[in-house]
């Protein structure tokens with residue numbers, strides 16, 4: 001068991017963008033050990049840009065990103081993955097013509113994971129028994145909700161220190177959205193911190209420990225579900241109450 005700092009991810013005063021175009025302004029957020037943190041906001045508010053900066057797809061224009069006590073701003077995605085940051089990408093990005101099991105094993109692609117990957121597969125399919133049930137099915141033949149579970153399972157195969165997810169509920173029917181959210185909560189309950197990006201604030205508030213609200217590239221609110229559900233701005237603009 002590695003000892004980890006209490007704060008697993010800390011983004012400090014991040015300015016983010018593409019080329020010279022800045023789209024995220026002075027954003028700070030923290031994810032502590034065992035927390036499920038939501039990051040919500042409308043389309044184009046900068047959520048994916050935040051995740052891209054954390055995973056290493058873009059380099060911050062300014063600010064600091066600390067993961068597990070170490071600065072990761074400017075590292076490449078394969079380097080942050082190596083440090084234990086697992087990214088569940090938007091749109092799941094499975095190999096449709098490979099089986100569920102083969103897709104899961106792809107998650108343990110790093111050389112140092114090869115020796116333990118069968119044991120890890122057992123752990124992941126014990127957490128999510130459906131993955132075992134469907135292990136021989138082609139990933140492309142599954143429903144959207146089942147595919148999302150495979151994408152989550154594949155990320156867990158990395159034996160990560162933290163999980164970041166970009167809109168796992170996108171394109172899913174309400175019933176599957178609920179199931180996927182429940183599954184994400186289950187992951188967090190194993191002690192693995194999760195940063196969950198979603199447009200669907202209602203669903204996120206049901207499972208998250210705390211949630212940050214992003215509008216036009218700026219953080220406007222942060223709080224627990226109870227705090228945000230009671231907040232007049234959230235009630236009006238996001239929950240339609």
Ligand SMILES: Nc1ncnc2c1ncn2[C@@H]1O[C@H](COP(=O)(O)OP(=O)(O)O)[C@@H](O)[C@H]1O
Nearest residue numbers: 018021023041042043044045046047048049050
């Ligand atoms: N590769 C890119 N190049 C230039 N601008 C981008 C790129 N990706 C996203 N943007 C812009 O950055 C802003 C935030 O986008 P994004 O982070 O994808 O928002 P969200 O994920 O919240 O929908 C948007 O205005 C979007 O047009």
Ligand SMILES: [Mg+2]
Nearest residue numbers: 047048049166
């Ligand atoms: Mg996005």
